[in-house]
Amino acid sequence: MSEQSKTILDIRNLDISFKTNAGIVHAIRGVNLDLCKGETVAIVGESGSGKSVTMKAAMGLLDSNAIINSGEILFTYTDENGAEQTVDLLKMSKKQLRQNFNGQRIAMVFQDPMTSLDPTMTIGKQIMEGMFLHKNMDKKAARERAIELLGLVGIPDAEKRFRNYPHQLSGGMRQRVVIAIALSADPDILICDEPTTALDVTIQARILELIMDIQKKMKLSVIYITHDLGVVAKVADYVDVMYAGKIVEVGNVNEIFYEPKHPYTWGLLSAMPDLDTDDDRLYSIPGSPPNLLHEPKGDAFAARNQFAMAIDEKADPPLFQVSRTHFAATWLLHPDAPKIEMPKELQARLERARKEVEKFK
Amino acid sequence: MSQPLLKVENLQQFFPISRTYTVKAVNGVSFEIYPGETYGLVGESGSGKTTIGRSIIRLYNPTGGKLTFNGRDITGKMDSDTRAMLRKEMQMIFQDPMASLNPRKKVADIIGEGLDIHHRASSRNDRAEQISEMLKKVGLSPEHAARYPHQFSGGQRQRVGIARALIMNPKLIIADECISALDVSIQAQVVNLMKDIQEETGCAYLFIAHDLSMVKYISDRIGVLHRGYMVEAGTKKEIFANPIHPYTKSLLSAIPYPNPEVEKRRQSIVYNYAASGIDYAKGTEHSAGGSHTVLATDEEFAAWTGKQ
Numbered sequence: 043m044s045e046q047s048k049t050i051l052d053i054r055n056l057d058i059s060f061k062t063n064a065g066i067v068h069a070i071r072g073v074n075l076d077l078c079k080g081e082t083v084a085i086v087g088e089s090g091s092g093k094s095v096t097m098k099a100a101m102g103l104l105d106s107n108a109i110i111n112s113g114e115i116l117f118t119y120t121d122e123n124g125a126e127q128t129v130d131l132l133k134m135s136k137k138q139l140r141q142n143f144n145g146q147r148i149a150m151v152f153q154d155p156m157t158s159l160d161p162t163m164t165i166g167k168q169i170m171e172g173m174f175l176h177k178n179m180d181k182k183a184a185r186e187r188a189i190e191l192l193g194l195v196g197i198p199d200a201e202k203r204f205r206n207y208p209h210q211l212s213g214g215m216r217q218r219v220v221i222a223i224a225l226s227a228d229p230d231i232l233i234c235d236e237p238t239t240a241l242d243v244t245i246q247a248r249i250l251e252l253i254m255d256i257q258k259k260m261k262l263s264v265i266y267i268t269h270d271l272g273v274v275a276k277v278a279d280y281v282d283v284m285y286a287g288k289i290v291e292v293g294n295v296n297e298i299f300y301e302p303k304h305p306y307t308w309g310l311l312s313a314m315p316d317l318d319t320d321d322d323r324l325y326s327i328p329g330s331p332p333n334l335l336h337e338p339k340g341d342a343f344a345a346r347n348q349f350a351m352a353i354d355e356k357a358d359p360p361l362f363q364v365s366r367t368h369f370a371a372t373w374l375l376h377p378d379a380p381k382i383e384m385p386k387e388l389q390a391r392l393e394r395a396r397k398e399v400e401k402f403k
Numbered sequence: 404m405s406q407p408l409l410k411v412e413n414l415q416q417f418f419p420i421s422r423t424y425t426v427k428a429v430n431g432v433s434f435e436i437y438p439g440e441t442y443g444l445v446g447e448s449g450s451g452k453t454t455i456g457r458s459i460i461r462l463y464n465p466t467g468g469k470l471t472f473n474g475r476d477i478t479g480k481m482d483s484d485t486r487a488m489l490r491k492e493m494q495m496i497f498q499d500p501m502a503s504l505n506p507r508k509k510v511a512d513i514i515g516e517g518l519d520i521h522h523r524a525s526s527r528n529d530r531a532e533q534i535s536e537m538l539k540k541v542g543l544s545p546e547h548a549a550r551y552p553h554q555f556s557g558g559q560r561q562r563v564g565i566a567r568a569l570i571m572n573p574k575l576i577i578a579d580e581c582i583s584a585l586d587v588s589i590q591a592q593v594v595n596l597m598k599d600i601q602e603e604t605g606c607a608y609l610f611i612a613h614d615l616s617m618v619k620y621i622s623d624r625i626g627v628l629h630r631g632y633m634v635e636a637g638t639k640k641e642i643f644a645n646p647i648h649p650y651t652k653s654l655l656s657a658i659p660y661p662n663p664e665v666e667k668r669r670q671s672i673v674y675n676y677a678a679s680g681i682d683y684a685k686g687t688e689h690s691a692g693g694s695h696t697v698l699a700t701d702e703e704f705a706a707w708t709g710k711q
């Protein structure tokens with residue numbers, strides 16, 4: 043997390059709507075997001091908050107009913123001649139993206155491995171395919187590299203597994219293959235969209251540790267999409283909390299977990315099961331996210347926010363700066379706002395969390 | 404203590420695949436559920452949780468063992484009276500609310516189905532009234548009755564599934580991974596709802612899950628299942644404060660804590676059955692005090708509890 047680290051992906055003011063039979067859904071409402079080289083940014087938020095759409099925009103994978111209202115997605119890379127280039131991915135055609143970026147410099151892993159695998163092709167072939175396509179490797183080299191990758195993602199007996207079809211593997215093994223395919227092009231950025239949500243916790247732990255390990259080895263920059271703050275705590279350097287198509291809080295992982303400022307982040311943290319208390323009741327954020335078919339008036343979180351003030355109904359809060367890296371979009375941070383602390387239960391819990399950290403030191 | 408509502412004794416459920424190969428999905432599992440309590444059944448996918456649920460509600464014919472529910476033997480062929488009792492008193496909520504709710508039926512008819520089958524509504528008005536009540540109880544509104552499942556979010560659909568089970572006023576609800584597909588924040592809502600309902604109606608739950616974190620909030624007692632065997636069982640406290648079986652330990656250690664400084668330093672414990680030298684078939688039930696039991700050989704038990 044060095045100060046000089048270079049931005050590799052810079053999403054600016056991204057704004058996307060979808061045309062539907064029921065009307066226009068304003069799904070992404072001005073998203074800004076930075077990813078620096080070698081770091082992991084987690085995007086966290088409830089289903090429907092716009093996490094996948096944001097990253098699909100960068101991959102040129104938006105559904106055909108999407109309208110990009112505004113924004114830039116600037117990607118910086120080193121080209122074949124060693125020169126640094128910055129391009130706006132939103133200005134590229136799908137064809138350009140497919141030929142030069144998508145799957146090569148930027149690779150994506152989805153929640154359901156079966157959506158990325160071809161059931162009729164052996165996994166070895168599927169891993170080698172990208173290498174033939176993008177890297178002009180010969181068959182022997184590609185085969186060696188594919189077996190190496192299968193080993194890297196922790197598939198035992200790689201040589202034997204090479205000839206297996208996807209259905210012959212367990213869910214966890216399939217997701218490893220998908221990761222191997224994503225890595226086969228030596229990407230700069232790996233986007234993981236809930237890669238472990240459908241897996242058992244024990245397998246999730248393995249896969250997360252695997253991605254972190256590979257990241258170190260290959261100097262990957264990773265964007266990690268999840269609704270689970272436990273996963274975020276494990277993998278992220280920086281965290282973007284997303285709600286109703288906006289980033290409502292951003293900071294480094296310690297700022298978000300130990301000094302959260304946005305009431306939505308308070309709610310998400312409080313709703314996490316806590317194995318260290320005898321409480322037999324869980325906090326839950328009341329209500330559900332707004333339907334973006336109707337543009338929210340004021341702060342989109344107001345209706346679920348026990349700390350909402352009159353102004354929340356009228357105006358959407360800007361991002362207030364908390365530290366060099368920490369920002370939150372809540373009127374509670376306005377200098378004129380009454381001093382409001384996070385709920386006591388959460389305070390106590392964060393206190394316990396900090397004590398827990400002391401034990402490790 | 405009162406009589407158990409459900410008694411599962413040495414349940415076996417095998418699936419013959421070919422003449423020479425049989426999947427032993429459940430391999431001699433025993434536990435009891437008392438009226439009004441929640442029993443949490445956890446284990447990774449393929450460990451046999453769903454099969455146990457389906458055997459208990461008698462979608463399968465158990466290969467071996469004995470099932471007693473509500474004072475009656477429900478193991479073998481049941482008389483029509485027993486079958487009717489089972490159909491009313493035991494209900495199920497499924498993991499994928501979309502797949503388990505008929506997409507062409509209105510929510511009112513999905514929830515009212517049990518009333519219709521068992522003739523439990525005295526008039527159209529009474530039926531509508533009962534459905535309205537139930538919708539309110541699960542945190543939906545009576546207007547939702549005229550909608551179709553696809554018009555709901557995942558959390559709302561799960562509430563419909565709960566309403567459908569509850570309207571029969573059953574004594575036992577089997578909830579098979581009913582929150583696994585939901586966001587963590589919505590899982591909390593559904594778990595709290597289930598607890599409220601239990602307080603009000605006194606129903607018991609068999610709460611099936613693949614991870615232990617939410618199970619902690621809802622269960623009184625917990626059984627840990629692996630490869631068709633109950634490897635450890637006990638009260639919530641016994642399991643969380645003093646896990647003994649290495650599989651239970653690995654399950655607990657795999658839950659990521661929302662505490663980055665700790666989480667980044669922590670490695671989860673890997674449990675590899677094939678390489679562990681453990682053979683569940685050789686294990687017997689060992690008592691670890693109270694109601695806490697562990698499946699182990701004498702040597703394993705001594706090693707795991709440090710009483711060498």
Ligand SMILES: Nc1ncnc2c1ncn2[C@@H]1O[C@H](COP(=O)(O)OP(=O)(O)O)[C@@H](O)[C@H]1O
Pocket residue numbers: 060061062067069087088089090091092093094095096105106107108334
């Ligand atoms: N093709 C589409 N047509 C209409 N709405 C869409 C489409 N794709 C996504 N959306 C809407 O955009 C919002 C954000 O979706 P998504 O990015 O998938 O959420 P997340 O990944 O955070 O769960 C949701 O409200 C979703 O319904």
Ligand SMILES: Nc1ncnc2c1ncn2[C@@H]1O[C@H](COP(=O)(O)OP(=O)(O)O)[C@@H](O)[C@H]1O
Pocket residue numbers: 418426427428446447448449450451452453454455
């Ligand atoms: N109808 C069936 N026929 C054959 N095998 C089955 C059948 N149902 C389940 N199994 C097998 O039994 C084992 C346990 O499955 P299941 O009860 O679904 O596990 P869980 O619910 O814990 O994921 C698995 O190996 C599964 O493949």
Ligand SMILES: [Mg+2]
Pocket residue numbers: 093094095235
């Ligand atoms: Mg998504």
Ligand SMILES: [Mg+2]
Pocket residue numbers: 452453454580
């Ligand atoms: Mg199951």
